[in-house]
Amino acid sequence: MNYLRNTWYAAMWSQDLEPGQIVGRIYLGEQVVLFRSTDGKVSALDDICPHRFAPLHKGYLVDGCKIRCGYHGLEFDGSGACVRNPHGKERIPSAAHTRAYPVAEKHSMIWIWMGDQAADPDLIPDFQLIDDAQPELVSRRDWMKMEAGFELVVDNLMDLSHTSFLHDGLLGNEATIKSDTKVEQNGNRVSVDRIARNVPVTKFHDLQFLRDGQPVDLWTNITWQPPACLVNDNGVTRPGASRVEGTGVYGIHFLTPETETTCWYHFVAVRQNPVKHGEPLDTQIREQIAEMRRYAFVEQDHDMIRAQQQAMLRAGRTLKEVSLESDVGIERYKRVLRSMMEAERAQTRSPSSGKTQIPKAIVA
Ligand code: FES
Ligand SMILES: [Fe+2]
CATH class of the missing domain: 3.90.380.10 (Naphthalene 1,2-dioxygenase Alpha Subunit; Chain A, domain 1)
Structure with a gap:
């Protein structure tokens, strides 16, 4: 299914992700792991370890801010970069990273941006x-x-x-x-x-x-x-x-x-x-x-x-x-949503035209 992607979605209430907590969710068909570091920062990563694809939400937090895969122990920071490999010479393979999704907290809610374009916090719905x-x-x-x-x-x-x-x-x-x-x-x-x-x-x-x-x-x-x-x-x-x-x-x-x-x-x-x-x-x-x-x-x-x-x-x-x-x-509302999705698809088909032009107003 097509979804509007370059937009902010409500991920979960801020109150439901406490410091040190890890939650696995699926948004727009994609597995995401959210975690809050002990100093309060929220991160969202692709919920799949690049080693042998274990879901990261089955791991745990280390040093208050990194998620350790529960299977063989690779560690990832909030940007999705692997920051520790406990095995062998402890070299970190260049492919050992996972995608990070932009997140923001506003109006008691954690918002997540699932698109490829730059996330603009000004576009978070006003509540x-x-x-x-x-x-x-x-x-x-x-x-x-x-x-x-x-x-x-x-x-x-x-x-x-x-x-x-x-x-x-x-x-x-x-x-x-x-x-x-x-x-x-x-x-x-x-x-x-x-x-x-x-x-x-x-x-x-x-x-x-x-x-x-x-x-x-x-x-x-x-x-x-x-x-x-x-x-x-x-x-x-x-x-x-x-x-x-x-x-x-x-x-x-x-x-x-x-x-x-x-x-x-x-x-x-x-x-x-x-x-x-x-x-x-x-x-x-x-x-x-x-x-x-x-x-x-x-x-x-x-x-x-x-x-x-x-x-x-x-x-x-x-x-x-x-x-x-x-x-x-x-x-x-469906007409507006379809128009926005079509604009996004057109941008995907011709990415050279620059940033997605999400219509500010679609005239009925
Ligand atoms: S599957 Fe994650 S470290 Fe092996
Ligand atoms: Fe109802």
Whole structure:
């Protein structure tokens, strides 16, 4: 499968790679080993020893900053260079090195660059809103592995009409199907704004808002940016009132392909304009927000998307989906993604033209 390569992908939450820890992962079909030195620096290498191809993640850290192959003991630094051969005269063969991937830490996340072009830290997607939020307004930084290709998960998020069915009562209901929907494109970002007016309040939103079971206006405004980073500004307000008078969360979603049919899913929520209910209720609400989101993603979305992926694989033929009006956001983001991938492929075909020109804005 083709992937967009010259871009930053979310590798894992910073909190999940502690000093001295080694983790093996697959991104874009490639085996990668990540490790954090005892002084905090993160490195990512091809997870295959150049000697006899043992995965380096089965080794261990030495001197706090080098990874030692667990099979015959070659040692590699964070640049992928072999720095010690314990055998014979201890000469280091010139071919004894492994590829290093650029990594960066920003917005509580370790980002990895899988392409051949120079990695530009300025291209890391902007999720400053995680950094700016008071810690008590940020839910657990959570993740799971999805048994489905990453685009199926992005499709799920870019068409939130599914909340009326798959998350009935929790995040949507029968009345929220008829939402006013608007799709916008701003450069390479695509947003889908939906508002359902004067509808029964959902469980997730009643938890945070007035806890009175009364009707609300419910909005979701989800924005995708390449390669697969999304923020869903969603909440409720009294019928007819402005959004700033309501409350909700920014649901943040990072998808990273593992293989064609599996992906890594990292998520967190930042509360916006929280209603104060007093303690211990506010702490309980915070925990329930994380629990409900995890339940929705693991038990409901994942269950359906995995089955969808399996059905597609079993069909064993090229499938052409039936397009509905609610698919317009999906179609738009895919058009942007395909254009960026095509630009990257064109660059690969004629490398003499210099650095990849990733389009800053693709006009619809
Ligand atoms: S396979 Fe790594 S040192 Fe032999
Ligand atoms: Fe969902």
